[in-house]
Amino acid sequence: MKKDRSARWSWSAALLVLLSMALLNIAVGPVSLPFRDVMALLLGKLTSIPGEVNPTFAIILYSIRLPNMVLIALTGMALAGSGAAFQGLFRNPLADPYVIGVASGAGLGAVLAMAASWPADFLGMAVVPAAAFVGAILTVLLVYSIARVGRSTPVTTLILAGVAVSSFATAMTSLIMLLSTEELHRAVNWMVGGFSLGGWTPVLASIPYLAVGLFFLSLLGRPLNVLQFGDDQARQLGLNVERLKITLVIAASMVAATAVSFSGIIAFVGLVVPHVVRLLWGPDYRRLIPLAILMGGAFLLGADVIARVVLAPRALPVGLVTAAVGAPFFLYLLHRAKANVGFW
Amino acid sequence: MNYEGYRTRKKGLLILAGIILLILGILSAGCSTAAEPSEVVAVPQATLPEPTDADASSDSSSEALVVTDGLGRSVSFDADPQRIISLAPSNTEILFAIGADGQVVGRDAYSDFPPEAMEIASIGDTYGDLNTEAIIALEPDLVLVAAITPIEQIEALTALGLKVYMVPNPMSFDDLFESLETIGRITGHESQAVALVADLAARVTAVESAVGGAEPVRVFYEVDGTDPTAPWTTGAGTFQQVLIEMVKGENIAADLGGWGSMNLEQIVERDPEVIIFGEGAWVPTTSESLSDRSGWEGISAVLNARVFGVDTNWIDRPGPRLVDALERFAKVIQPDRFE
DSSP states (O other): OHHHHHHHHHHHHHHHHHHHHHHHHHHOSSSOOOHHHHHHHHHHHHHTOOOOOOHHHHHIIIIIIHHHHHHHHHHHHHHHHHHHHHHHHHTOTTOOTTTTSHHHHHHHHHHHHHHTOOSSHHHHHHHHHHHHHHHHHHHHHHHHHHHOBTTBOOHHHHHHHHHHHHHHHHHHHHHHHHHOGGGHHHHHHHHHHOOOOOSSHHHHHHHHHHHHHHHHHHHTHHHHHHHTTOHHHHHHTTOOHHHHHHHHHHHHHHHHHHHHHHHOOOOSHHHHHHHHHHHHHOSOHHHHHHHHHHHHHHHHHHHHHHHHHTTTTBOOOHHHHHHHHHHHHHHHHHHHHHHSSOOO | OHHHHHHHHHHHHHHHHHHHHHHHHHHHHHHHHHHHHHHHHHSGGGGOOOOOSHHHHHOOOSSOEEEEOTTSOEEEESSOOSSEEEOSHHHHHHHHHTTOGGGEEEEOTTOOOSGGGGGSEEOEEETTEEOHHHHHHTOOSEEEEETTSOHHHHHHHHHTTOOEEEEOOOSSHHHHHHHHHHHHHHHTOHHHHHHHHHHHHHHHHHHHHHSTTOOOEEEEEEEEOSSTTSOEEEOTTSHHHHHHHHTTEEETTGGGOSEEEBOHHHHHHHOOSEEEEEEOTTOOOOHHHHHHSTTOTTSHHHHTTOEEEEEHHHHHSOSTTHHHHHHHHHHHHSGGGGO
């Protein structure tokens, strides 16, 4: 059938886009490395044949660009996968990974850690992502427990509780920032784009959470399809709606919290990428979630190249690019889709 | 259902209690950090000026002194001001350095140098939110503001009938010396200011002759390394750039123009021979931690252990300590000229 062909094609297309973006991301930067040298270095690492390449290039590639590329790809995957899951859970096209308080909770955690002013450079830096993660998870659990009415968790209460708790956490963050003026600029820095620690540590620290979370999200496509009929109907069809909701909330929040902890609050990826995938390849969540994961990685990798190159030597926060590039692209897709079918 | 309702209400109360506790906790934590400046506010009257001795003689009191401030406004003085409020740490440092400290009755919360400045009443916590009432209550006859003071504040203070003089931001040592002498004239400490300038100028000249003809050295100045993959630095148009060039350094971020963050890979490629980072109370960076950062290992400055901290207050506050900064820059950038 036509559907199956388009399905198979969608997988290879998404993979191809992700791989080429990954290659582009390490090949292009403010310092131009000859493509031949990049390939020689990459292959040389794999085959352990020492290439005759400028040692500065080797440092730029291995210590700076490769770990950055992997972290950016993982972050994009986490945000888009989490966004797709939340849109399905809330049956709402405006849901994104931050809708029930991940971002504001992470912000509060990070600013609290910074206000505590830890002694050493490295310790202080590693504490901030950890505190951001704890803040995000606690906030989501608080929202979930507030939203529970008896034994069920209505979607509207969840969203409203999320909005209320988020505003509260944001207010507390501002209060702390105002009270500890010396830390203000570090905190602002974090709020604007987070900060990357550099190197492989953040990559290794985030992989376990992301792997488990994204794996679970990918498996939840079929029940999410059923949930689109509404809570009651899904229950009548034999779906354990509450268990699905709590699993989704935990898995999606965990990956989003991990991404926020190490890369800061990057807007638009979790909102736009699932929509793009939906417009390209349809609304079936069994495909939508894994494809959104792949395309989210690709999208953020592309945005990161622009962020690093466009004003070089000045570096831009990647979130600025995702919003500036993502919004017009999204509007274009929306315009095209309006002509054919509805897009939600 | 009734039971459910009861449970939800009970849970709601618990959550409310939790939220209130959280607010109280944060507020009390905030109060303990904010305690220091407010204690200072509590002591003010003890150190109010006894009209100063030396400057009474220098007061020729024939005609009004008219000076143009950093905003191009003419400010006239009939007599030496005796109740000065300084609204910038740099102004406070200058007033103390020229011996006008006895005339200072108020300062902004950031004026913490020299240590004796902390004994003067503090009137505001942040640059953007000065306590206008506290300023008025001190009945100042001169308010010294600086380029960091928001223009709205300056206008508001002027509109209240206060005499406001804006000390311009220097872009060279000559600018700084001119400011010092002007403030000396205004406050009736001209001779002290002239002596201070002579001393500072001699130190600047000594540095310049020591580094004369030296080979250029590539320098990276780090303002903030919170994100070690894209640290903040300073390019052309900043005093850091001026200092680096005066000691025959070559700022690798010169093309950045002003302040901005720079990609680590660009720093690696431009390979600075010396790295200077701004050191301050809130900066967790040390030479060791900077050298340990991932991706920084191949930079010449790190390989040769030429990574140094400089107190940011020396540079960020355009006052007499800029000369300390210049000497420090010279010694770390051209060490063989100072053996």
